[in-house]
Amino acid sequence: xxxxxxxxxxxxxxxxxxxxxxxxxxxxxxxxxxxxxxxxxxxxxxxxxxxxxxxxxxxxxxxxxxxxxxxxxxxxxxxxxxxxxxxxxxxxxxxxxxxxxxxxxxxxxxxxxxxxxxxxxxxxxxxxxxxxxxxxxxxxxxxxxxxxxxxxxxxxxxxxxxxxxxxxxxxxxxxxxxxxxxxxxxxxxxxxxxxxxxxxxxxxxxxxxxxxxxxxxxxxxxxxxxxxxxxxxxxxxxxxxxxxxxxxxx
Amino acid sequence: xxxxxxxxxxxxxxxxxxxxxxxxxxxxxxxxxxxxxxxxxxxxxxxxxxxxxxxxxxxxxxxxxxxxxxxxxxxxxxxxxxxxxxxxxxxxxxxxxxxxxxxxxxxxxxxxxxxxxxxxxxxxxxxxxxxxxxxxxxxxxxxxxxxxxxxxxxxxxxxxxxxxxxxxxxxxxxxxxxxxxxxxxxxxxxxxxxxxxxxxxxxxxxxxxxxxxxxxxxxxxxxxxxxxxxxxxxxxxxxxxxxxxxxxxxxxxxxxxxxxxxxxxxxxxxxxxxxxxxxxxxxxxxxxxxxxxxxxxxxxxxxxxxxxxxxxxxxxxxxxxxxxxxxxxxxxxxxxxxxxxxxxxxxxxxxxxxxxxxxxxxxxxxxxxxxxxxxxxxxxxxxxxxxx
Ligand SMILES: Cc1cc2nc3c(=O)[nH]c(=O)nc-3n(C[C@H](O)[C@H](O)[C@H](O)COP(=O)(O)OP(=O)(O)OC[C@H]3O[C@@H](n4cnc5c(N)ncnc54)[C@H](O)[C@@H]3O)c2cc1C
Numbered sequence: 001x002x003x004x005x006x007x008x009x010x011x012x013x014x015x016x017x018x019x020x021x022x023x024x025x026x027x028x029x030x031x032x033x034x035x036x037x038x039x040x041x042x043x044x045x046x047x048x049x050x051x052x053x054x055x056x057x058x059x060x061x062x063x064x065x066x067x068x069x070x071x072x073x074x075x076x077x078x079x080x081x082x083x084x085x086x087x088x089x090x091x092x093x094x095x096x097x098x099x100x101x102x103x104x105x106x107x108x109x110x111x112x113x114x115x116x117x118x119x120x121x122x123x124x125x126x127x128x129x130x131x132x133x134x135x136x137x138x139x140x141x142x143x144x145x146x147x148x149x150x151x152x153x154x155x156x157x158x159x160x161x162x163x164x165x166x167x168x169x170x171x172x173x174x175x176x177x178x179x180x181x182x183x184x185x186x187x188x189x190x191x192x193x194x195x196x197x198x199x200x201x202x203x204x205x206x207x208x209x210x211x212x213x214x215x216x217x218x219x220x221x222x223x224x225x226x227x228x229x230x231x232x233x234x235x236x237x238x239x240x241x242x243x244x245x246x247x248x249x250x
Numbered sequence: 251x252x253x254x255x256x257x258x259x260x261x262x263x264x265x266x267x268x269x270x271x272x273x274x275x276x277x278x279x280x281x282x283x284x285x286x287x288x289x290x291x292x293x294x295x296x297x298x299x300x301x302x303x304x305x306x307x308x309x310x311x312x313x314x315x316x317x318x319x320x321x322x323x324x325x326x327x328x329x330x331x332x333x334x335x336x337x338x339x340x341x342x343x344x345x346x347x348x349x350x351x352x353x354x355x356x357x358x359x360x361x362x363x364x365x366x367x368x369x370x371x372x373x374x375x376x377x378x379x380x381x382x383x384x385x386x387x388x389x390x391x392x393x394x395x396x397x398x399x400x401x402x403x404x405x406x407x408x409x410x411x412x413x414x415x416x417x418x419x420x421x422x423x424x425x426x427x428x429x430x431x432x433x434x435x436x437x438x439x440x441x442x443x444x445x446x447x448x449x450x451x452x453x454x455x456x457x458x459x460x461x462x463x464x465x466x467x468x469x470x471x472x473x474x475x476x477x478x479x480x481x482x483x484x485x486x487x488x489x490x491x492x493x494x495x496x497x498x499x500x501x502x503x504x505x506x507x508x509x510x511x512x513x514x515x516x517x518x519x520x521x522x523x524x525x526x527x528x529x530x531x532x533x534x535x536x537x538x539x540x541x542x543x544x545x546x547x548x549x550x551x552x553x554x555x556x557x558x559x560x561x562x563x564x565x566x567x568x569x570x571x572x573x574x575x576x577x578x579x580x581x582x583x584x585x586x587x588x589x590x591x592x593x594x595x596x597x598x599x600x601x602x603x604x605x606x607x608x609x610x611x612x613x614x615x616x617x618x619x620x621x622x623x624x625x626x627x628x629x630x631x632x633x634x635x636x637x638x
Binding site for chain 2 (some may be wrong): 186
């Protein structure tokens with residue numbers, strides 16, 4: 001099975017975000033980046049499927065600046081076979097543009113399955129999988145947290161409000177991966193050494209004109225300092241009182 | 251995130267490493283945060299080593315990571331140094347385990363073993379299926395290992411070894427021991443399966459330091475070793491060449507312990523309030539943090555340079571002595587300063603500080619004490635040997 005995994009370089013979840021002078025983007029100075037955590041599940045799943053079938057290939061692709069080579073190499077070190085960097089210097093806020101550009105590139109490849117994270121933790125658009133599936137004419141299952149492949153057919157489980165849904169679909173398909181789907185492996189040191197010899201192609205991203213525009217970006221208000229009501233069992237009544245009457249959560 | 255560790259990189263030393271070296275470093279760093287930090291205090295308390303993590307370490311490829319072939323990763327010297335740094339950020343016991351396995355056991359087999367011995371041991375040592383220990387020190391011969399009493403005598407196709415070794419890391423858990431012995435007027439090394447009759451490892455109990463590490467006595471009573479298991483190297487230069495490798499790793503490793511100390515102390519100083527101010531606002535506290543940051547940065551640069559010299563083949567043992575000596579000293583001093591910043595909290599194992607500090611008392615002693623390394627450097631500088 002030829003698998004494409006869409007990944008994204010995002011600001012690390014523990015990095016400090018500052019808003020840039022234009023008031024609608026983040027100031028990149030001093031920001032640390034990482035592979036979008038949900039994409040780790042997508043990469044792992046692709047590798048598991050390839051291992052299960054004992055055949056096929058895993059290609060990782062991202063749209064971003066040259067710096068995103070790092071995240072691609074990370075995926076290659078874990079075991080992906082090749083990587084593609086669709087370059088742009090733009091900060092893309094329009095999920096539809098991202099999906100269109102990725103779809104254009106994926107159509108140029110042989111591909112039976114596209115995997116991606118359920119969402120990128122920077123823009124939280126949750127749009128890529130259904131959008132891509134529409135462009136490609138593939139089946140789509142989102143937020144998969146259990147997946148089986150037998151006789152060319154996927155059986156996926158997903159948590160929906162108050163229930164667990166089981167869905168099946170044939171290939172070709174686009175699946176978005178949720179936490180819990182698998183346990184992502186660490187790249188091992190031999191994998192890291194091998195990664196530099198694997199192909200990493202670069203091409204300009206074919207981004208359509210954006211339909212959305214970010215108007216402004218603001219930091220959430222600072223959280224008020226916590227309150228310590230006491231120590232040990234004696235302070236439980238005060239805690240219950242505060243939860244009931246101040247925080248109003250009980 | 252349970253482990254909030256942030257490594258200090260004051261002079262952007264990161265830029266001196268290759269992308270791969272950073273990737274190796276970051277991988278080990280996350281592994282330590284996610285897999286090792288949650289269990290270390292408990293192991294330290296109980297004086298046990300987390301043996302269940304050994305297969306994961308093997309899978310990562312940290313054992314003998316700079317060796318070529320036989321299932322080893324073949325990393326650059328700097329990358330393998332950075333692995334030590336990240337492991338020791340977790341605990342010196344973890345780094346010791348990996349150093350002994352790679353530098354003290356796999357290295358001599360790789361360098362001085364027959365092809366048969368290499369094939370037999372190295373691939374399984376790379377995965378961690380076989381654990382090694384290195385027996386050089388004896389109870390009465392530490393800084394002066396050349397005086398060792400353990401003896402090997404030829405007998406047909408075998409050698410028969412008698413004697414004992416003391417302070418041997420991994421000594422009770424090892425499957426294979428590299429033992430150095432007096433043999434036919436010189437010192438020779440032997441690769442011994444620890445289940446051989448007459449071989450025994452006995453744990454040394456009640457340590458204050460390197461508690462999460464097996465330190466043992468080895469007792470050899472008429473241990474029969476096939477001649478083919480003798481290493482092809484003569485004299486003290488055999489074990490010393492292994493020590494050069496391990497000391498190189500320690501030089502990087504101790505920086506990791508110092509980094510952990512600095513990170514914990516700096517974080518603590520920003521939240522601990524006395525006299526209505528975070529203690530970080532007091533000049534005396536800042537001065538301690540500055541000292542630590544300063545020494546960590548100098549050590550990073552020294553080790554980076556040492557690593558590049560090792561890769562270029564120009565590194566000599568007396569260069570390693572300077573880095574080992576400097577890193578261990580500054581790391582231990584950093585922990586002492588950090589412990590002070592933590593006040594009373596610093597004496598409990600809710601904080602890592604004192605664990606690192608106690609560990610470093612071993613690290614500054616083993617593989618050549620601080621003073622012995624001073625004398626090695628002094629000998630190089632003056633041409634006068636003050637050790638003997
Ligand atoms: C936790 C731990 C693990 C260890 N693991 C191993 C292992 O796996 N394998 C192994 O073989 N060994 C191991 N060792 C042993 C270690 O290498 C020795 O402890 C070390 O070499 C010092 O020897 P010593 O303890 O006998 O001290 P000594 O040699 O007795 O030194 C005592 C003091 O005298 C000083 N001194 C000695 N000679 C001189 C001199 N000529 N000039 C000036 N000062 C001098 C020293 O600097 C030191 O301050 C380990 C030790 C520890 C604590």
